[in-house]
Amino acid sequence: MSLTMPVGPDVLASVAAVDPTLRGDIRSDHAGETGAVMIYRGVLAGSRDPQVCRFAVAHLATERRHLAIIEAILAPAQRSVLLPVWRIAGWLTGFLPAIVGAHAVYATVEAVETFVDEHYEDQIRKLPATGAAGSLRAVLLTCQADEVHHRDEARALRGAACGFALRLWTRLVDAGSRAAVVAARRI
Numbered sequence: 657m658s659l660t661m662p663v664g665p666d667v668l669a670s671v672a673a674v675d676p677t678l679r680g681d682i683r684s685d686h687a688g689e690t691g692a693v694m695i696y697r698g699v700l701a702g703s704r705d706p707q708v709c710r711f712a713v714a715h716l717a718t719e720r721r722h723l724a725i726i727e728a729i730l731a732p733a734q735r736s737v738l739l740p741v742w743r744i745a746g747w748l749t750g751f752l753p754a755i756v757g758a759h760a761v762y763a764t765v766e767a768v769e770t771f772v773d774e775h776y777e778d779q780i781r782k783l784p785a786t787g788a789a790g791s792l793r794a795v796l797l798t799c800q801a802d803e804v805h806h807r808d809e810a811r812a813l814r815g816a817a818c819g820f821a822l823r824l825w826t827r828l829v830d831a832g833s834r835a836a837v838v839a840a841r842r843i
């Protein structure tokens with residue numbers, strides 16, 4: 657991933673001056689990337705499967721990069737006050753399927769990343785391609801491309817097996833992700 661220009665809080669300030677909803681969006685992105693880092697830490701705490709661990713280590717590196725990018729944009733005072741909650745929820749979202757098995761980890765990541773793709777897409781659609789908004793848009797496009805890759809990789813590894821309990825769990829993960837974004841946009 658390479659960004660053509662650095663994006664900092666000044667860019668968000670100028671974009672949010674035109675569309676104030678962007679500040680809440682970026683706060684939710686920061687909460688989400690924080691949770692994503694914790695998902696893979698949870699997976700690594702719960703799994704001994706070599707393929708799952710390689711998958712989690714590679715994804716963790718990408719999510720850490722995303723988090724650093726969003727941290728550079730969103731000043732600490734503007735971040736979600738519920739970050740401790742997002743960290744615990746993220747860790748459990750990785751740890752619980754990891755103790756069940758590889759297929760549960762991949763199905764969980766597929767569910768999370770399917771939602772995250774839509775989440776970034778909603779923001780990208782609001783942003784013009786030029787000026788400060790354009791540079792923020794480029795950042796979100798880069799993150800989104802990585803999330804889509806994560807989703808497709810998890811989907812390919814998951815295989816066809818998906819029982820009732822796992823379908824229920826992935827629905828819960830999807831609903832939880834949506835609720836977290838609503839909350840993180842506000843606080």
Ligand SMILES: [Fe+2]
Binds near residue numbers: 689692799
């Ligand atoms: Fe990410």
Ligand SMILES: [Fe+2]
Binds near residue numbers: 692806
């Ligand atoms: Fe991701």
